[in-house]
Amino acid sequence: MKSPCRPLDVINYMKIHHGVNVSYDKTWRRREIAFNSIKGTPEDSYAMLSAFSDALIRNNPGTYTAEEADDVGWFKFYFMALDVSIDAWNYCVLVISVDGAAKKNKYLENGFNVDFEVAEHGLCAFHLLKNLKKNHKSLSMEDSFNKCVRAYTALEFEYYMRQLEQLSPLITHELEAVGRHR
Numbered sequence: 572m573k574s575p576c577r578p579l580d581v582i583n584y585m586k587i588h589h590g591v592n593v594s595y596d597k598t599w600r601r602r603e604i605a606f607n608s609i610k611g612t613p614e615d616s617y618a619m620l621s622a623f624s625d626a627l628i629r630n631n632p633g634t635y636t637a638e639e640a641d642d643v644g645w646f647k648f649y650f651m652a653l654d655v656s657i658d659a660w661n662y663c664v665l666v667i668s669v670d671g672a673a674k675k676n677k678y679l680e681n682g683f684n685v686d687f688e689v690a691e692h693g694l695c696a697f698h699l700l701k702n703l704k705k706n707h708k709s710l711s712m713e714d715s716f717n718k719c720v721r722a723y724t725a726l727e728f729e730y731y732m733r734q735l736e737q738l739s740p741l742i743t744h745e746l747e748a749v750g751r752h753r
Contacts, residue, residue: 578602617646627651633658696720699749703742710738 578598585591585598624636633654639647700716712735719731736743 576602620649624651627653631655699746703745706745707739707742710742712738712742 578595581598581602582593582595585593620638624638627636628634631654635650635652635657637650639649641647696717700713700720703712703716715731715734715738719728719735722728722731732743732746735746
């Protein structure tokens with residue numbers, strides 16, 4: 572995001588409107604002083620964390636806050652959890668998901684089967700479409716393929732599979748070879 576008041580803007584303004592030449596360094600320092608007088612300094616903000624924590628706990632009973640500094644007293648982190656957020660965890664469904672695991676070698680699938688016996692191995696729709704496009708360059712199948720992959724019902728899935736089949740029976744043959752379950 573562009574700063575609302577860049578030093579070069581101030582230098583040009585002072586030259587045009589007041590006929591005064593000012594250095595970039597001086598402009599930068601004065602700009603920082605002006606911003607700090609409006610917004611406060613980072614040190615002022617950190618100094619107010621304890622008061623902020625007290626106000627949070629007072630106005631939201633059950634809220635948890637923690638702040639930590641290093642050995643010298645420099646700020647490390649601040650943590651807060653509002654009571655309503657803590658309570659909401661009781662209603663969350665626990666889900667274990669493996670994401671971003673690329674099958675780069677022959678042992679990964681065996682590892683999934685050992686660690687996650689009920690997990691199923693599927694194919695990434697993006698890569699499957701990429702392979703289909705490579706094999707069928709002249710066909711425009713992306714829309715029908717994406718609708719087929721994201722079909723919510725079996726009837727909807729069959730409808731888009733038929734659209735793909737109308738484009739080329741070879742496409743549906745390749746997809747059937749991969750397997751519908753994947």
